[in-house]
Amino acid sequence: MRNEDLILSIDNVYKSYHRDSQIIRVLEDISLELKRGAFLALMGPSGSGKSTLLNLIAGLDQVDQGTIEIDGVNITTLSETDLARWRSFNVGFIFQFYNLIPVLTAFENVELPLLLTGLSKRERQEHVSAAISVVNMEDRDGHYPNQLSGGQQQRVAIARAIVTDPTILVADEPTGDLDRTSAENVLDLMDRLNCDLGKTIIMVTHDPWAGNRAHSMEHLDKGVLNHDL
Amino acid sequence: MSLLFFYSLRNLFTRCLTTILTTLGMALVVFVFASIIMLAEGLKKTLVETGSGDNVVVLRKSAETEVQSRIDRDQASILETLPEIAVGDDGQRLFAKELLVLITMQKKNSDGIANVIIRGIGKHSLSLRPQVKLITGRMPRWGTSEIIVGESVAKRFKNAGLQKTLLFAMRSWNIVGIFDAGDTGFSSEIWGDADQLMQSFRRQTYSSVIFRLRHSNLLQGLKELISKDPRLTLSILREKDYYLKQSETMAAFLRILGISLTLIFSIGAVVGAMITMFAAVANRTAEIGTLRALGFQRKSILFAFLLESLILGFSGGCAGLFFASLLQFLTISTMNFQTFSELAFSFSITPGIIIKSMAFSIFMGFAGGLLPAFRASRMNIVDSLREV
Incomplete structure (x- = not known):
């Protein structure tokens, strides 16, 4: 694989947690490469370490050992402040429970990441309108999260994830809290983001039906990547 | 960053009940803080406005107040001849020898009694106090048992209205007029002919002498003159400074009382704000x-949570000040410990009090919000995201 095609390169990553005096190994010797524009599903049973791996890729947590390079930036060497700044420009998050701010409208929720970009108010509004139109929520942009259905909230969350035009989108069980129809819509939307807009997506799911919608799949079991499955 | 401001503000609206309760707690503390300082300010304002910058008061040396002072008739006569005294429109010197005596009177709305000042005045006492205006009746005739009473005395004491008779110093005194002295201490006094009152109270000496200077810069020279004259064991000071000095002890006492009380209350309010913010x-x-x-x-x-807490403090400050400002319409009376007499005055709000109260309230918000905001800012991202 040519270097410029690579968007993600994980090399010998280890991660463990301390619980009292006990050390719990969560990830062991993880190595993975991903091409720009890929749509990867990280699959595995509960406790296999897939969310931990996603958190490390998204720069929410620090590795014990190894390196993670995203679009040429070794994020394991960044300070906490630099990592936060890097996240604001390079990572779009889609959470299982949408994680919208309840006191802000859909429009304001989408605008939130843009506050960190230094754009003017008018520019922010243009970006938000564009992102909201991608997820077809123009008629609901003044609504508060509690006035929206689960599927609609997840679409707003996706608009928030793409509004800064990030390098990668990370989705942690994005359909985990949705009925089948809403889940189908969300997966269709993610597929469109990947195919039409060329977004690189890494999705964690334990649902094989959702996993099959991705274009590639990796399995984690007890903290180890199983490339053979 | 207006969105972050609205984020903080809307979070407060979302937790409407706790926000109101916390704000009320802070408002109560600010109310107590502001009202006691307003009380001290009102007292000070009343006493300071009682004095005029152009007048000087002469008291016995080392006497702090007119109650403690004695001025012999011959000393008063020497003072009357001083060339530094201004001359009025009638061609006479603006000079008054006054007597000050305390009597007890029964209050109107309670069985309580209080000391009231009887001031024996001279012919020019009124011209020396232009703030004193007769509102009903007439001035007392000289050489008779006629008196006029301050509006505050007429309102708050029994038998102190127009045409009533007061019994003191073994004589009956007819009230022939009621005067208004604005927000000054004179409103809490009764005035009559000084010579008649001296006879009745069997006093041989005046309490004070008051006069107006031709030029205010003559005071220093006059002070030196009086201090060098062995016949005059007297002290002289501007009337405004005299009343300012009177107000200082009481105002300082009220301020210390207010600050002590609010410090204790504020601990409760800060803890309340802290609990609210920790819950948030x-x-x-x-x-x-x-x-x-x-x-x-x-x-x-850290900033977002601190901002919420500061908004709580600001709202509490506004609410507390609003209710405290209503006290301006109240007039209360208390013992003036310098003269041991009843003094009526109003709460007075000033820009300084508003700034101090708001700063105090915002500080309470800051103190209450700092620890929770710090805790919020130190949270681990991954652990926080699990708490759905």
Whole structure:
């Protein structure tokens, strides 16, 4: 694989947690490469370490050992402040429970990441309108999260994830809290983001039906990547 | 960053009940703080406005107040001849020898009694106090048992109205007029002919002498003259300074009382704000995690929560000041410990009091919000995101 095609390169990553005096190994010797524009599903049973791996890729947590390079930036060497700044420009998050701010409208929720970009108010509004139109929520942009259905909230969350035009989108069980129809819509939307807009997506799911919608799949079991499955 | 401001504001509206209760707690403390300082300010204003910058008061040396002072008739006569005294429109010197005696009177709305000042005045006492205006009746005739009473005395004491008769110093005194002295201490006094009152109270000496200077810069020279004259064991000071000095002890006492009380209350209010903000942090753990994941720095989280707490403090300050400002319409009376007499005065609000109260309230918000905001900013992102 040519270097410029690579968007993600994980090399010998280890991660463990301390619980009292006990050390719990969560990830062991993880190595993975991903091409720009890929749509990867990280699959595995509960406790296999897939969310931990996603958190490390998204720069929410620090590795014990190894390196993670995203679009040429070794994020394991960044300070906490630099990592936060890097996240604001390079990572779009889609959470299982949408994680919208309840006191802000859909429009304001989408605008939130843009506050960190230094754009003017008018520019922010243009970006938000564009992102909201991608997820077809123009008629609901003044609504508060509690006035929206689960599927609609997840679409707003996706608009928030793409509004800064990030390098990668990370989705942690994005359909985990949705009925089948809403889940189908969300997966269709993610597929469109990947195919039409060329977004690189890494999705964690334990649902094989959702996993099959991705274009590639990796399995984690007890903290180890199983490339053979 | 107006969105972050609205984020903080809307979170407060979302927790409407706790926000109102916390704000009320802070408002109560600010109310107590502001009202006691307003009380001290009102007292000071009343006493200071009683004095005029152009007049000087002469008392016996080392006497702090007119109650403690004695001036012999011959000393008063020497003073009357001083060339520094201004001359009025009638061609006479603006000079008055006055007597000050305390009597007890029964209050109107209670069985309580209080000391009231009887001031024996001279012919020019009124011209020396232009703030004193007769509102009903007429001036007393000289050489008779006629008196006029301040509006505040007429309102608050029994038998102190127009045409009534007061019994003191073994004589009956007819009230022939009521005067208004604005927000000054004179409103709490009764005035009559000084010579008649001296006879009745069997006093041989005046309490004070008051006069107006031709030029205010003559005071220093006059002070030196009096201090060098062995016949005059007297002290001289501007009337305004005299009343300012009287107000200082009481105002300082009220201020210390107010600050001590509010310091104790404020601990409760700060703890209340802290509990509210800790609850807010606990309820919004996932939100904090989300904001951090989106790229907001720790200091942004600290600022957002601190802002909420400061808004609470600001709202409490506004509410407390609003209710405290209503006290301006009240007139209360208390013992003036310098003269041991009843003094009526109003609460007085000043820009300084508003600034101090708001600063105090915002500080309470800051103190209450700092620890919870710090805790919110130190949260681990991954752990926070799990709290859905």
